[in-house]
Amino acid sequence: MEIADLLKLNALVLWAAFAVAVVFGFIAQRTHFCTMGAISDIVNMGDWTRMRMWGMAVGIAMIGFYGMAWLGWIDPNQSIYTGNRVIWLSATLGGLLFGFGMVLASGCGSKTLVRIGAGSLKSLVVFFVMGFAAFATLRGVTAVLRVNTVDKVSFEMASGSALPAWLASLTGMEPTLTGLVFALVVGGALVVWALVGQDFRNANNLLAGIGLGLVVIAMWWVSGRLGFVAEHPETLEAVYLGSNTGRMEALTFTAPMAFTLDWIIFFSDTSKALTFGIVTVAGMVVGALVCALLEGSFRWEGFRSTQDTALHLTGAVCMGVGGVTALGCTVGQGMSGLSTLSLTSIIAVTGIVLGAIGGFRFQIWLLDRE
Template sequence: MIAPLLIGLLFGAIAAYSHFCTMGALSDFFLFGSTRRLRGIAAALAVALAGTALLAFLGWPVFGSGQSELPWLAALLGPLAFGAGMTLAGGCITRNLVRAGLGSAKAGLTLLVAGLTALAVTGGILAAPAAWLRRPAMVLALPPGLLTSAAALAALALAAWVLLPARKRGRARTDIAAGALLGLTVPLWHLLVAAGPLPPMPSFILPLGELLARWSSGPGAHAGALLVLGTLAGAALLGLTRRSHRFEGFADAGDLQRHLLGGLLMGLGGGLAGVCSFGLAVSGSAALLPAAILGTVALAVGCRQTLRVLEGRSFFSR
């Protein structure tokens, strides 16, 4: 059971060093047209796709039977809320874990709110309406062999987009290398699933809630909770070695309100969708899950429209 903790340590250290963040990558693109950090996300997905395709080729059941359920309403509303929440909170769950590990009190409060809200959605007072939202579903079936080929081709296409311009920008190479290393955690996780009781893919929002539940009900930790703890510890260890720890409090009441609302929306959206932004854009998309692919688009829309609100425009404006 130590393997998830070790993966989390690696994830946290790399994410802290590279400032890996789905929200940051999307906001850089939407606000400034910069694809530098977006290439890091694409590199993570390319490596995750390639690793998943290789495991499928070797007979690993990463695509299951080729059947996938698409609860379309939850797949749209959950990531949309999560995308809005991570924008208000200044980062996705992974980024807030890193910030908390480096000494951010507001990131810690955001994680607490997000985790408790996710618990309420998955097994608490909001579980019944969440189950109703997940009910409208379509079952999609594709041959696993076709999925393997599609994953390999998608990995090649992403790699081409990521690598061709990388020679021109030194910083872009750092983001790409960090993203590629983080993408490796996805096929590595698939390999570990058979060895112990692990969730089917690495994600952070539900394990965060699980961690809070374990703390409140007694000793013991789920594999996903160990991943969360490892990520916190990895960021903290890197901060110690680089002396980059810095206490971060709230600037004003508005800053507090934005982080509280951001944590609430991430908990609602992540609990409904069952994954965080990394689980959508990298882990789930690498498995070619329709809900993850649709959810990644909804996540980006939620981020973009919330940025427009923060600029003083309507959420529904173009």
């Protein structure tokens, strides 16, 4: 492959990622899909409907991910979620911090982008603060603290942290077939659980569950299949085009917010190129904006009070620091990561849920205090 062909393919990968992110943003705005909202519905009303949306989406994404691996389209070991090192403490504490922060900030990173598209100025503020905190935790002062403390606590899994790979190493089964069977059992159970829910089977809920599950699958295909070049013409090494991590990527929004700010600030620096994460951030906002305009729900929104401002700023910092520490957010670990059946992702999502419950308890305490 010549350099000119490589550049054309790179542009195609980025446009494809942007288009898929637009679909995600549109569906999320249309269906009110929100992981924090799902947890809130359960805690406050005992309503599992939005959690069933999430469960169906994750289940479909699992089946699609390992289906593509079985077909040989993607390599399940080439993602940040399935590495040999399980940073369980970082995943736990980062997840707790992210979950607590998303409650204070009225939504996770993906919801923040969707709300920006729908006219929320306070979500725009959350985006800048969260992106700044994420960048500091990637390369700045909190990065030094993270690397020298929690990231040092881990254990190794020789087969990788994906549960199917671990099971294959124990049983001697073929890894991709094991992954497909594992995904069909676990993912299928999640889909069935969603469908048996009372009043779940309507167009809106099915659009969220099926549509977003397919979006995650599409992102893995774009990055891991379309964007994979076995031999770069200059380095002669395998490369995933548009990747920030050098590996196959899907949707995640904490670190990409930092990359987006970095690209905007240093736009004239020719070394700063558009990447997979940056275009998906933009795509989310555009998709939500299109949906909000079409359905007439676009509304300008600002902070209600000084306390509201303080809570959102605090929540944004917690999400930026926690999301990078945990290697992902409710979409990064909660959908993309879980689709790989990664042990690290399971730990991180557990931390996010517990952190969110703590955030709700804190809000109740604030109301009682007032």
